[in-house]
Amino acid sequence: MSRFGQGDGPTTIEDLMGGGLMSRLDRLDVLSRKIFSGKVHGERRSRRRGQSVDFADYRPYSAGDDLRFVDWNIYARLETLFLKLFLEEEDLSLAIAVDTSPSMDWGGPNKLGFCKRLAMSLGYIGLVNQHRVSLFGFDGDGVNPLTSLRGRRRTREMATWLLSLSAGAPGGMEEAMRSIALGRRGRGVLIVLSDFLEPDGYDAGLRYVTGGGDDVFCIQVLAPDELDPASRGLSGDVRLRDMETGEDCEITVTPALLRTYRERLDAFCNGLRDWCTRRGLGHLAIGTDVDMEVLLVEYLRKQGLLQ
Template sequence: MSKPPFLEAELMRKLERLTIASKGRVRGTLQGKRRSRLLGSSLEFADFRPYAPGDDIRRIDWNVYGRTGKAFIRQYWDEQELTVRLYVDESRSMRFGEIGGPNKLACALRLAACVGYSALSGEDLVSAHSFADRMTATLPPIRGKGSAGRLFEYFERRLEDNSEDRIGSDDLSDAFLQPGALPRKPGQSWLFTDGLYGSGLEQTLNAFASARQHLVFVQLLSPDELAPSLSGELKLIDSESGAAKEVAIGRGVMAAYYAVLREHTESIRQLCAERGFAYLLVDTSVPVADTAVRALLSEGLLM
């Protein structure tokens, strides 16, 4: 029996018609479909400037010369590629989800695949990275829709990797403050995580800003985290550290939980807004296709 495709054909057709929204013009290294701040040789007109000795006379606008008697050079926007980097949190808490249903990691990987496929279809450069307390796996940069198979294979391997040797960390910055963890060249990065860290969120966002990345922070939470149905005497186990705690859950405890959760997600949203980053909260019970097409479109992350 053949393995089902990582992304459905209908979803892929929709993604092919979308492009990754970039913040302003993009300065890349190779020719692509996006305008950079540089002037170059695309077909999109930018401006005129006076002719100077040494300029290519083929770029003179002779119609303007005929009207004014002065020589002006036509300038065009340089079209270059966008570099898109996908970072997926594969810490133990990301494997938490509904019993028998998809967990947060599965949702994150498929959503990252959607973003990556849309970028490849738009001739952008794409790389993928997985992390826990450190960077655990990397897919080197690829380009072109024909490379989508490599991207899907990478994410499938990460989903099937059930290694239990990952060291738990309560500090998100542990992975991103290591040498070489973040790119040297500017671009757009997507961070897929549940954001359930006790510290390191602000340091991580600062690191992305220092690396000249426009970050899209995608926080994924399961229905059991957004609206847990818990009551009575329970033993709660930390999925990262394995520490257990017995608690009596009543209305007061649940009210406090919702308040803390709301404060935590809003703090991430605010930290992102202060740095000009995008933020999206994802309910993993919503089909990935709906999140990829509707939510990302409505938030202006795809267009």
């Protein structure tokens, strides 16, 4: 029987992402439901109308418009001038925020270690596709950023940074989200990796990143010890000590209590999912025992984050 709540995180780059996985990730790309304007021309279509070959829309002609874009076929049919608008291809800003609060450094497999591996994989996909990748570690001590990475050669730098992440002070999501939202110079895809078990609630923090136009995706990471504590050795009369607040909760594990806990956990996850859905955010709750390749290739593709 595994020890309840005990698990180790990755210690090497190979632990973060093996070679086999790396080769399979080369075929994936980050998909945004929104089209973003970037700093330089990239491989991604932007909402900004530009000079690409992809038709976007029509709009009535106004004085001063470039006559090269007038659709003369429509003029011949309707005798009204319309301009053809084209999408412009731009790069994508991919931001990955990793929760490093003490509650994340728990579980078997360890939640923080799982988040590091997932952030590594997502960041690698971004780098491979020439996106502008930024990483943030946040906890009660503040935000630890690694910004503006582009290209496959920055992979090692990103991995080293991820390996150096460790659990810090409790809480800090609200402040961190506010800081990340304000510090975002461009707009793009923001992926938040956390268990969202914030003592003060997650909604205050997430509200900062919903208004900025980023395509936000919340990946809720939970350990099997949280999903099914009885099977992970939680039994009898125990005193549970909160890693964030230090608060003790004395319980006698009974089937009824486990049933109620499971109901509360489902309600919490459903509450987060509904909150995200109502505000246009993506949400996925995942256990740390899931295979990383399955997660990336199946779940995240089904959720529309990757393609």
